[in-house]
Amino acid sequence: MGFISVSLDGADAASHDSFRGVSGAFDSALSGLDALVGAGYRNVQVIMSVYRGNVPQIDEVVALARAHGAGSVKFTPVTNTGRGVALHEGGEALDLEERMALAKYIQDDLAGRAGIDLVINLPPALRTFKKLWQSRGSTGDCGVQRTLGILGSGEIAMCGIGRTIPELVYGRLGEDSIRDIWLGHPKILRLRRELEDVAGYPGICGDCIHAGACRTGCVANNYVDNSRLVWPSAFCVQAEERGLFPEARRKSSIR
Numbered sequence: 001m002g003f004i005s006v007s008l009d010g011a012d013a014a015s016h017d018s019f020r021g022v023s024g025a026f027d028s029a030l031s032g033l034d035a036l037v038g039a040g041y042r043n044v045q046v047i048m049s050v051y052r053g054n055v056p057q058i059d060e061v062v063a064l065a066r067a068h069g070a071g072s073v074k075f076t077p078v079t080n081t082g083r084g085v086a087l088h089e090g091g092e093a094l095d096l097e098e099r100m101a102l103a104k105y106i107q108d109d110l111a112g113r114a115g116i117d118l119v120i121n122l123p124p125a126l127r128t129f130k131k132l133w134q135s136r137g138s139t140g141d142c143g144v145q146r147t148l149g150i151l152g153s154g155e156i157a158m159c160g161i162g163r164t165i166p167e168l169v170y171g172r173l174g175e176d177s178i179r180d181i182w183l184g185h186p187k188i189l190r191l192r193r194e195l196e197d198v199a200g201y202p203g204i205c206g207d208c209i210h211a212g213a214c215r216t217g218c219v220a221n222n223y224v225d226n227s228r229l230v231w232p233s234a235f236c237v238q239a240e241e242r243g244l245f246p247e248a249r250r251k252s253s254i255r
């Protein structure tokens with residue numbers, strides 16, 4: 001199911017506005033949320049970009065989203081792009097253990113009393129089978145094979161990542177045909193070929209039982225972390241390096 005998303009990165013104007021770098025952004029976000037809910041949309045999802053500084057506000061953001069009629073809240077640890085670069089460089093991004101602890105808290109504790117659906121981005125190999133079952137098979141496939149990003153600048157890009165990664169911009173509205181880009185841009189065709197070659201996925205993805213559904217997760221994040229689109233998620237790489245990647249999720253363990 002599709003969602004209409006509204007970003008709320010803090011439970012008050014001071015924290016949200018400072019994260020966004022825009023005074024008044026908090027009030028605008030709530031106004032937009034109210035307008036969508038008031039217009040009858042039931043699939044409005046609040047997205048919270050999570051870093052160490054706003055983890056203590058998670059419960060309040062969920063309560064705020066519920067009070068304003070949102071249907072769900074999705075927690076996305078800040079990526080190493082755009083404004084997130086400074087947070088990563090400043091040591092404010094969540095590491096693997098913090099992210100897994102957050103997922104456990106949200107799934108095992110907060111979800112039971114939130115009153116609305118809660119979602120956290122975590123590669124399927126790092127989720128329990130129970131949670132995968134409860135998510136009705138959603139494995140984190142980022143949808144890039146069904147997506148084209150139309151940016152506010154008029155550029156046509158792989159997705160929103162085009163705002164910060166110029167080489168993932170494919171053309172421009174008014175100058176290039178969306179149809180031609182979708183059907184024939186060499187970078188899109190190459191990405192599709194690489195994604196279809198599940199058996200040839202690099203690293204731990206090549207040995208992961210979820211590879212066919214996960215398809216290496218968010219390819220934009222992969223590109224930011226490794227300059228490669230089809231590449232293991234940084235969290236699965238870290239899990240493998242620290243011996244935390246579950247053996248039961250390795251194809252090699254069940255042959």
Ligand code: SF4
Pocket residue numbers: 123124125126204205208209210211212214215216217232233236
């Ligand atoms: S190892 Fe690769 S395919 Fe498996 S869950 Fe992680 S990113 Fe997805």
